[in-house]
Amino acid sequence: MRQRDSASGEAVKRAVLVVGLLLAVLGVALLAGSWLAEREDGASAAVAAVPADQVTRGAYLARAGNCAGCHTARGGPVYAGGRELSTPFGTFVTPNITPHRDSGIGQWSAREFWRAMHHGKGRDGRPLYPAFPYTEYTRVTREDSDAIFAFLQTIAPVSQQVALNRLDFPYNLRPLLYVWRALYFRPGDYRPSNTQSAEWNRGAYLVQGLGHCNACHATRNALGAAGGAALGGGQVAGRSWYAPSLTSMAEAGSGGRSIDETARLLSTGIAGNSAAAGPMAEVVAQSLQHLSAADVGAMAVYLQSISVAATSQPDRSELTAESKLRVEKGAAIYDKHCKDCHGASGEGAPGIYPALAGNRGVTMTSPLNTIRSVLDGGFTPVTAGNPRPYGMPPFGHALSNEEVAQVVSYIRNSWGNRASVVSAVQVDKSGSD
16 A cells, blocks of 8 residues: 555656646746747747738838838938927927837737828827828728838837927927817728729829828918818928929929829939929939839829819019019029029030929929029939939028029029019028928
8 A cells, every 4th residue: 555655656746747847848938938029139920920922012112101211310220210300380209110119119019000000099099290191191001001010010120219209389288189180180091083094093092192292292271280282282391392282283283294204203303304302302212213113103194183284374574673683683693603504595404404494393483492402402312213313512602692582583584484583581581401
């Protein structure tokens, strides 16, 4: 009997030992799993399970939405946030959207990301400021949102806590966003038009949704909401540049250009006498040049379809004596600083220097972009289709505000051009970008 009890006791001990070893192994496995889940290389079973084609598609869509353009500080890690956006309401600082678990979106789910895109709400459910253009992104499909999220979860996590927004009172009171949203925002989807082609609908989807073109190319009211006609043009918030109307042929409407020319402008930054400058040059360089020919062509088809003739004709009345004098003085400045590149008759050099004669970018109602180009100079974007763009030197250091006003007035009223003359006060108010 004692032998059986002894054997039974030994069996129990062995069983306890085996169970203990199994629990230890399980504990080590759980700790290892936890460690692997929190590894800063972002590897996880969930990410590994995402189809590679979805990640590839998400990378393309992130380019189309120019996500890196806002979520990357100058000289900083891509997608790690920290870029400051100056607005009339204060300074917004873009968040880190790398998959870092503490300072990025590593703990977000695809559903929470979709809620931000479609509903404009953060992970905690609080409303987001519309500096994040969810007013346009709400048209992005859930499928595309999930693909972008899948891609973002595969990039290198970056540990970078960004600064807080610095907003003026009362805009720093987040509860006021509920009022703003009640007035100006309704979540919605892009609904294809049954009367248009698949190509047109694809272009409309990109322009209205993921491309969020209306975020810049629209006039904003005192509360920062887009007002007036969609894509009707407006000053870029916090920047001394005017985003021209994409509908009016007096500004940047595609009417009068072929679809191929519009597509070339979008993908290379230069076509005919049109050239992308300022913020638009950034969009072309960081986003549009990377889109497929089919998508850029679809955007061109859509943009041409919404282009309309100017509703008002430029003022053709005779210039006053004072205005004529300003234009005449501008001629001498043009001959000295501009003629060698842009030509004696403003004809430019095809594919190198844009023509100024007949250039709608020069004769728009707002002279802001021409003023900024004279003050700051600049380059058209470096693109695959225009790898070595010719640049324009800045003249802000060499010309006074009055001289800038004179040469801009001359450009706007020569070789058949006719637009308002520019004053030194307008040049001074244009500020710096």
